[in-house]
Amino acid sequence: MLTHLSLKQFAVVTGADLEFGPGLTVISGETGAGKSLLVDALGLLSGLRADSGVVRHGAERAELAADFDLADAASARDWLREAELDDEDEAGTCRIRRVIRADGGSKAWINGRPATIAQLTELAGRLVEIHGQHEHQALLSRTSQLALLDAFGRTDAERAAVARAASAWSELLRERERLSAQGDVxxxxxxxxxxxxxxxxxxxxxxxxxxxxxxxxxxxxxxxxxxxxxxxxxxxxxxxxxxxxxxxxxxxxxxxxxxxxxxxxxxxxxxxxxxxxxxxxxxxxxxxxxxxxxxxxxxxxxxxxxxxxxxxxxxxxxxxxxxxxxxxxxxxxxxxxxxGAGERLERLDDEIARAQAAWREAADVLGTARRRAAGSLASSTTELIGELGMGGGTFDVAFEPNAGDRPDPQGGERVEFMVSANPGQPPRPLRKVASGGELARISLAIEVASLGLDAVPTMIFDEVDTGIGGAVAHIVGQKLRALGVHRQVLCVTHLPQVAAQGHSHYRVMKSKSEGVTQSEVRALAPAEREEELARMLGGVELTREARAAAKRLLQDVV
Structure with a gap:
């Protein structure tokens, strides 16, 4: 779980230190204030390519740092230990830091030790999942889709059986290849x-x-x-x-x-x-x-x-x-x-045939469990897509047999999440959905339907409410809050119906000092939240009606 984010001389932010807790944290602000800067900062800390444009004008460098509590991130703990980047004194936490210079160069550290960008990417993939931008979206990966489906179907035992069968089959194939390569001996x-x-x-x-x-x-x-x-x-x-x-x-x-x-x-x-x-x-x-x-x-x-x-x-x-x-x-x-090579080769053919049959049997059992889980996930996600303002949209899971005759420890098929955002349109792979807003909402529907079973502890939704409003916005907020029960959720939003559902609320404000624009990020107290929601409802002028509506939104949160 993300616990702290620090920004220094980053874009239009001179300095900001943000504390995060569990549940849903919403981030709002006026257009152009820099609401998505927090998402951009986490993207850079996740290994995205940086350029000098992210350094605040007039500064020599931008500094970004994020602290994580690893209590809910076993995969990250294992990775840190294997990479020898864990902190023995604070084994339950992790700190990622990155410095980007005005000349375009950058350096990164994990727990105070120098790290490569590839290492940042590997570690952050186990800690943070950013929804809303194609290049950040973990769910666009077919590997991640298969992992999520297996988590949804709770197929751990079936996958382990397939992996064991594949390992036994592979070992026999390697032995036959080695003996056959000897030729006439x-x-x-x-x-x-x-x-x-x-x-x-x-x-x-x-x-x-x-x-x-x-x-x-x-x-x-x-x-x-x-x-x-x-x-x-x-x-x-x-x-x-x-x-x-x-x-x-x-x-x-x-x-x-x-x-x-x-x-x-x-x-x-x-x-x-x-x-x-x-x-x-x-x-x-x-x-x-x-x-x-x-x-x-x-x-x-x-x-x-x-x-x-x-x-x-x-x-x-x-x-x-x-x-x-x-x-x-x-x-x-x-x-x-x-x-004994000749005799062994003859025996190997029989053993390989039996190992292949054992793998196929285990893979069929896993495939059946996956298809059963896919039907349930597709039904739940399709229903949620409709609730999120894409009436008539559908979600499905397509299965494709693995090519080749080699044993695959992942099973006998690959999956592809397929989506039709509008009635009458044929389903297309999720990775080819063009609209960022649609992609974010579909991802939200998948995550809610699967209750965050992909094991990434922190999920970030950037402008998930683009192009919606009214009752749909209220539903989006409720789904985000429900997801926050199982995972830490951060959401950048411009809709008061979504912002009201947050367990905590940050506001990004833009100001000018000596002709230079800068942004400030501040946690809002309950009274300030009501004012911010009223601003989001009524614009610049805060009317009595806007304040009353904002108060109702907060009171209606369950």
Whole structure:
């Protein structure tokens, strides 16, 4: 719901801050005072193209801002969250701001963050619906018409069933297209089989390849390793010549003889005992390593050949050796898929036929519900069109089957709202109705008949009462007020019968200051409303009769 609208240096308005509440708000004023400026401002905040002509003469820029309460706008809340333009501190509100410069440029913000005009359009489409101008009219869109009809018929369950069936059918079609695009896969199967056989000849698991590298390095340096082990064994514990073991034994013997005179030498002997144990363990480890070493040319050559084969496979597949096992597994999976492709294609044809039948069944159920809703909506709207001064006019909903054989999540048909404004005229699409006044009244009739089920929280009717008067004007006002029970409604009007039905009332007044025309927008108190209605009834001169009639209009409001 629109809660606040701010205008600065906009057209003939120097500055205005307007507060809005629920129900019907009417806006009146003298001809040329700028009543429709509020509608124009909301249109620009909705993403309409702007030019420098909207900037007040002599000003550098015009500034427009609108605040919305999102309690009744779930779709807008979801959009803001997905676009990451929501305000965490005030999640239940939204502020749209736009600045238009005198040079024609403009900038826009949503909740204080820079936004594109396309984003303004998407968000405003979920918040505001402007009736009366072709380019603003959401009901002219066939997509919006279908959405309104579905809302009127409460077809949520049927539409969900169609969407699920369409998704299942589409997935099967994509799978068939992917398999069919492969064509004759026999050559690829042979090629992949050859690759798999090459890879399967080797143990390519990463731990096996690591062990291969270690064995190859050990055998490649076997001679040097044997020499190093023999030399170390001789120096640590050899029988010929001095060795560490023999030296440690001799030292301990000599210290044992002297330790009776110096007890602390016992500690030294304990350390040497530990050293002797460590040397003995080192000798045992050397013996184990030496026994594993073998200068075997055949074994080394076998390791060389295996390592060469692994590196050749890595070059062939352009992968590091430790990634070959992953490539082998991927080839095996693809081979299994290709070998089963023919059988899968045969099964897919049956599955697709069943999915198509399921979609058609769900679409038929939805189509039946839509036609039932269309009859009721057409009857109610036609009756309201007659009440709104277009006697003999009719409203109908035309159905057109969807072209093509692809699954459509929206169902099996499209709809078009058809209107005949005068008796004897053939129905034409609503989007081709030429008269702005007729279009506004027809839109009003549709909205009232559907009780605002299109989910847009704020509806604006610009000059909806053009070309009518008397009893019809009174009925238009009543319908607008009734619509205001379900939606926030703003109406620019020049008829007192319509203005009297408002829950609140703004007047736009024009004045001149130092030769410059400017407009002022002001909320009217109850007494001021009576004066404004009298002016609308009697013109410049406010007679006693005009005031009495204005008072009666306000008293007759139910």
């Amino acid at each position: 026999s050559d690829r199967i042979d090629w992949l089989q050859h690759q798999l056989e090459e890879l399967d000849r080797e143990d390519l698991e990463p731990e096996s390849l690591e062990a291969l590298q270690v064995d190859h390095r050990r055998f490649g340096h076997a001679t040097a390793l044997i020499a190093a082990c023999d030399n170390a064994f001789a120096r640590l514990g050899g029988d010929d010549g001095p060795s560490i073991s023999r030296v440690l034994g001799q030292v301990r013997t000599e210290l044992a003889r002297a330790s009776e005179h110096e007890p602390r030498l016992g500690e030294v002997d304990g350390m040497l005992d530990l050293a002797t144990i460590q040397v003995d363990e080192a000798l045992a480890a050397l013996d184990r390593v030496r026994s594993d070493l073998d200068i075997d040319p055949d074994t080394f050559e076998r390791l060389e050949r295996r390592l060469a084969r692994v590196h050749e496979l890595a070059r062939k597949h352009r992968l590091p050796p430790d990634h070959l096992s992953t490539r082998r597994d991927a080839i095996r999976v693809e081979l299994d898929e290709l070998r």
